[in-house]
Amino acid sequence: MAWTREQMAQRAAQELEDGFYVNLGIGIPTLVSNYIPEGMEIQLQSENGMLGMGPFPYEGEEDADLINAGKQTVTELPTTSYFSNADSFAMIRGGHINLSILGAMQVAQNGDLANWMIPGKMVKGMGGAMDLVAGVKKVIVVMEHTAKGDPKLLKSCNLPLTGKGVVDMVITDMAVFEFDKSGETPRMKLIELADGVALEDVKAATEAEFEVAV
Amino acid sequence: MSDRKIYADATAALEGILKDGMTLMSGGFGLCGIPETLIDAVKASGVKGLTVISNNAGVDGIGLGVLLESKQISTMISSYVGENKMFAEQYLNGDLEVVFTPQGTLSEQIRAGGAGIPAFFTKTGVGTLVAEGKEVRNFDGEDYVMERGLTADVALVHAYMADKEGNLVFRKTARNFNPMMATAGRITVAEVEHLVEPGEIDPDHIVVPGIYVQRIVHVPNPVKHIEQRTTRPRKQVA
Numbered sequence: 001m002a003w004t005r006e007q008m009a010q011r012a013a014q015e016l017e018d019g020f021y022v023n024l025g026i027g028i029p030t031l032v033s034n035y036i037p038e039g040m041e042i043q044l045q046s047e048n049g050m051l052g053m054g055p056f057p058y059e060g061e062e063d064a065d066l067i068n069a070g071k072q073t074v075t076e077l078p079t080t081s082y083f084s085n086a087d088s089f090a091m092i093r094g095g096h097i098n099l100s101i102l103g104a105m106q107v108a109q110n111g112d113l114a115n116w117m118i119p120g121k122m123v124k125g126m127g128g129a130m131d132l133v134a135g136v137k138k139v140i141v142v143m144e145h146t147a148k149g150d151p152k153l154l155k156s157c158n159l160p161l162t163g164k165g166v167v168d169m170v171i172t173d174m175a176v177f178e179f180d181k182s183g184e185t186p187r188m189k190l191i192e193l194a195d196g197v198a199l200e201d202v203k204a205a206t207e208a209e210f211e212v213a214v
Numbered sequence: 215m216s217d218r219k220i221y222a223d224a225t226a227a228l229e230g231i232l233k234d235g236m237t238l239m240s241g242g243f244g245l246c247g248i249p250e251t252l253i254d255a256v257k258a259s260g261v262k263g264l265t266v267i268s269n270n271a272g273v274d275g276i277g278l279g280v281l282l283e284s285k286q287i288s289t290m291i292s293s294y295v296g297e298n299k300m301f302a303e304q305y306l307n308g309d310l311e312v313v314f315t316p317q318g319t320l321s322e323q324i325r326a327g328g329a330g331i332p333a334f335f336t337k338t339g340v341g342t343l344v345a346e347g348k349e350v351r352n353f354d355g356e357d358y359v360m361e362r363g364l365t366a367d368v369a370l371v372h373a374y375m376a377d378k379e380g381n382l383v384f385r386k387t388a389r390n391f392n393p394m395m396a397t398a399g400r401i402t403v404a405e406v407e408h409l410v411e412p413g414e415i416d417p418d419h420i421v422v423p424g425i426y427v428q429r430i431v432h433v434p435n436p437v438k439h440i441e442q443r444t445t446r447p448r449k450q451v452a
Contacts, residue, residue, distance in 0.1 A: 048243040049390050059445040064246060064438030065388040071244035071441040082386055084393045086325040089318025093338060124296035131318030134338045164341030
């Protein structure tokens with residue numbers, strides 16, 4: 001037993017706070033928008049140049065001029081604003097966005113993140129990921145705990161980095177980890193186990209060294 | 215107001231300003247807000263060895279994809295190029311050089327270039343491949359990498375509306391890279407869906423002032439493309 005993609009998104013949604021401006025990546029992070037608690041005001045940012053992103057349009061109401069950063073058709077809300085891509089990243093780099101939730105290929109115990117390239121394979125590019133992890137106040141990674149049985153939480157990343165020491169929290173299908181950044185180097189702490197997952201299971205599926213604080 | 219900035223069609227709008235080996239900026243995000251008619255005219259011109267600065271590279275057969283197909287591009291400066299088979303092929307066999315640039319760094323490089331700022335420092339990419347060979351400087355205890363401003367010989371942009379002075383207005387997320395690119399082209403050519411007389415756009419609503427726009431071509435009712443058509447079901451009436 002472990003968490004499903006929906007349960008991982010639901011767990012990530014617990015990190016939202018009223019009034020937050022949030023950027024969601026592609027994949028499981030996108031699902032987080034389905035679990036925004038009733039009554040909580042969250043503005044979603046889309047880095048192509050939109051704040052206050054609404055849900056997908058009804059069929060027949062798609063607008064080619066209204067897309068999110070994943071190039072999917074979306075809708076606007078009464079709070080929506082549009083701006084240039086430079087303004088969008090000024091918002092991101094300038095630390096005005098409260099929370100970024102994104103996927104990853106690897107996370108290291110010091111908070112390093114790799115999610116944009118595998119040497120030798122076709123490289124698509126980093127898009128806005130490097131700017132987001134460098135600039136947003138809190139960075140949460142949501143990902144499967146392992147890839148084809150291999151750990152994704154490592155002592156150090158062996159893929160090219162997206163950002164150094166940038167991760168604040170990791171939510172996997174097995175557990176939740178926090179990075180304590182009070183010291184010289186960030187320290188990784190296990191703070192929660194997924195339903196039906198034992199500490200031994202997590203240890204067996206994790207290469208990174210972590211403290212246990214459940 | 216004279217019509218001195220208005221050209222009859224995209225071919226006329228590019229007359230005399232294209233040359234082999236030049237640097238071209240092309241607005242848009244994915245296929246949203248791309249200057250598609252102008253790109254098609256660049257293809258028809260046969261100009262080659264282009265360095266193209268654009269967030270993405272179109273898809274096969276649409277947008278910059280057509281210039282890849284005809285092998286007119288030798289270098290791309292982009293943040294994400296995933297949607298293109300032609301691109302993958304030429305990149306992997308070495309015909310095409312790609313400078314992968316973080317999206318926010320790219321848009322700031324263009325903004326800076328247009329504003330006469332030759333370089334700036336950003337924390338984006340510190341400690342990654344992106345920072346290799348670049349100056350890193352510590353400000354207030356944090357490391358930043360130096361990135362250069364970018365300009366182009368010609369910038370191609372798409373706008374929703376222009377007046378004959380070249381004042382531009384955009385629509386929704388089709389704005390994206392177009393405003394900065396308009397400022398960073400030594401010659402900026404705008405393809406616009408609506409062309410109106412000066413005074414018809416409220417000056418408070420103008421996003422790009424006409425000083426940045428040298429040439430305008432009116433392309434009414436352009437075909438717009440959707441890459442990822444995502445919808446939600448309508449609520450069922452009980």
